Amino acid sequence: MPTAMIIGASRGIGLELARQYAAAGWRVHATTRTPAQPGKLGPLSGDINLHELEVRNAGHIAALAKAVASEGIDVFIHNAGVSNRRLSRDEVMQINAEAPIAVTQALLPAVERGAGKKIVLMTSQLGARYGSSRRLSTYGESKAVLNDMFRELAPAWGQAGLIAIVMHPGWVRTDMGGAAASLSVEESARGMRQVIDGLTPAHHGRFWTWDGREHAW
Numbered sequence: 706m707p708t709a710m711i712i713g714a715s716r717g718i719g720l721e722l723a724r725q726y727a728a729a730g731w732r733v734h735a736t737t738r739t740p741a742q743p744g745k746l747g748p749l750s751g752d753i754n755l756h757e758l759e760v761r762n763a764g765h766i767a768a769l770a771k772a773v774a775s776e777g778i779d780v781f782i783h784n785a786g787v788s789n790r791r792l793s794r795d796e797v798m799q800i801n802a803e804a805p806i807a808v809t810q811a812l813l814p815a816v817e818r819g820a821g822k823k824i825v826l827m828t829s830q831l832g833a834r835y836g837s838s839r840r841l842s843t844y845g846e847s848k849a850v851l852n853d854m855f856r857e858l859a860p861a862w863g864q865a866g867l868i869a870i871v872m873h874p875g876w877v878r879t880d881m882g883g884a885a886a887s888l889s890v891e892e893s894a895r896g897m898r899q900v901i902d903g904l905t906p907a908h909h910g911r912f913w914t915w916d917g918r919e920h921a922w
């Protein structure tokens with residue numbers, strides 16, 4: 706069976722992606738900041754392998770890459786992210802913009818060894834700069850910077866045979882999205898898995914939504 710790696714799977718969308726891939730029979734590598742307390746991931750059934758990862762910790766990133774050095778990752782999803790509540794602008798930038806690139810770069814060899822060769826970075830429609838004179842929030846700015854860095858790297862990743870995209874998961878009922886959001890984690894994760902299943906080289910380097918629509922930058 707294929708292998709998925711979900712970065713940031715302790716709760717919310719990441720937890721549900723891990724649950725659905727494992728339920729579909731995939732081997733899953735799931736990261737949390739505290740794997741010794743697996744929380745809701747613990748009782749899940751299936752081939753779920755937990756790893757410790759604080760996404761700003763270079764030692765954790767190197768250890769994760771080493772832990773999967775003998776296998777390939779078919780689908781790599783960097784999901785971990787924060788809203789700008791209670792955190793400084795620098796922290797939000799580090800977690801939402803810099804870390805996804807650093808973690809992905811470290812795991813590229815594992816994705817290159819996989820058959821699927823798919824990379825998904827979780828962004829947000831709030832990070833789109835198009836057609837708007839509104840000022841982005843710190844959160845939106847962090848996702849816009851992530852999108853910019855992704856677009857710079859995408860050509861090299863494409864040349865390496867990878868299919869990499871950024872994805873908006875919809876407005877989802879999680880701690881971040883809030884109770885009023887329009888989608889359940891099940892609907893969002895199911896939609897994203899379908900989109901990821903259908904990715905071809907033609908999708909590479911672009912911005913997609915959870916239900917398969919292309920999003921403007």
Ligand SMILES: NC(=O)c1ccc[n+]([C@@H]2O[C@H](COP(=O)([O-])OP(=O)(O)OC[C@H]3O[C@@H](n4cnc5c(N)ncnc54)[C@H](OP(=O)(O)O)[C@@H]3O)[C@@H](O)[C@H]2O)c1
Nearest residue numbers: 713715716717718759760785786829876877879880881882
């Ligand atoms: N929910 C929405 O409506 C929505 C909309 C657009 C985009 N998104 C994006 O979708 C992704 C998931 O969102 P969500 O709604 O599921 O959020 P969530 O419920 O708040 O979960 C965030 C996840 O990221 C992890 N995380 C945060 N900072 C981390 C760090 N420094 N190191 C390691 N892990 C860290 C959290 O781990 P801990 O449990 O350890 O904190 C948790 O697993 C995020 O990138 C978010 O920006 C969400």
